Amino acid sequence: MTNLLDTARQWVITKHPNQSEHLLRSEYWLGQFAPDAPLSVQLATLTHDMERAFPGDDAPSQKNMRTANDTAYAIAHGRRSARFVAEWLTEQAADESFIHAVSELIVVHELGGWPEANKVQAADSISFLEVNAPLFAGWIPTSYNGWTYERTHEKFIWMYERITVTAARALATPLFETAMREIEAARPG
Ligand SMILES: [Fe+2]
Ligand SMILES: [Fe+2]
Numbered sequence: 001m002t003n004l005l006d007t008a009r010q011w012v013i014t015k016h017p018n019q020s021e022h023l024l025r026s027e028y029w030l031g032q033f034a035p036d037a038p039l040s041v042q043l044a045t046l047t048h049d050m051e052r053a054f055p056g057d058d059a060p061s062q063k064n065m066r067t068a069n070d071t072a073y074a075i076a077h078g079r080r081s082a083r084f085v086a087e088w089l090t091e092q093a094a095d096e097s098f099i100h101a102v103s104e105l106i107v108v109h110e111l112g113g114w115p116e117a118n119k120v121q122a123a124d125s126i127s128f129l130e131v132n133a134p135l136f137a138g139w140i141p142t143s144y145n146g147w148t149y150e151r152t153h154e155k156f157i158w159m160y161e162r163i164t165v166t167a168a169r170a171l172a173t174p175l176f177e178t179a180m181r182e183i184e185a186a187r188p189g
Contacts, residue, residue: 004039004092008046011088016053022131023049029130030123033167040098041116044085044105045123051080063146068155069162074110082106112164122168125159129172133179140186149187156180 009027013020027046030037037045051059060076082103089099105120112121133156139147160176163169 004094005042005046007092008043008088012046012050016050019049019052022127023047025131026123026127029126029168029171030119033122033165033171034119037116037119040101041105041119043089044102044109045120047081047085047088047102048106048109048120048124049077049081050084050088051077054084068151069158071111075107078107078109078111081109112162118164119168122163122165122172125163126168126172126175128159129156129175129179133175134182137179137182137186140183141188149183152183153180156183 005027009024012023016023023046026048027042030042030045034041059080060073062073065073085106086099086103089102105117108117109120109124112118136147136152136155139145140149140152156176156179160172163172
């Protein structure tokens with residue numbers, strides 16, 4: 001299975017070009033604070049948002065979220081990503097127990113819950129603050145997709161504060177501070 005990560009990177013880049021940077025940087029940041037993380041954690045981190053590459057009637061919409069950290073959305077999004085990643089891993093002839101481990105981590109990637117899940121969540125948060133936050137800041141002036149200053153502010157704080165891995169929090173802090181400055185600069189009136 002030594003080439004599985006390489007194959008997964010290619011899948012992410014070709015299937016989900018819009019968010020491949022976020023996913024690849026998540027994997028990078030995991031390597032920075034948890035270099036010994038097992039392959040299941042690396043694979044889950046690299047592919048955690050893949051459902052967004054597969055539009056469909058069952059895709060959860062962020063437009064319907066009541067708050068920036070809507071639990072119902074987080075679970076639906078995690079479960080749907082786990083489904084597509086499990087299908088892909090089955091095509092790669094991965095072990096059933098490995099597929100199960102990766103799926104469990106992806107289901108809870110927004111929420112964490114145990115040490116390995118918390119690592120996936122933390123890597124996602126760091127990459128969000130680095131890669132996605134500037135995009136969100138750019139949406140504030142027009143409230144694109146409902147992303148007002150208030151909702152964006154709430155999301156950034158949630159993405160930072162949910163990090164429970166100490167070493168990851170330290171890496172996230174300067175990125176969080178930059179992201180918060182960017183939304184203050186974009187704040188209307
Ligand atoms: Fe996600
Ligand atoms: Fe993500």
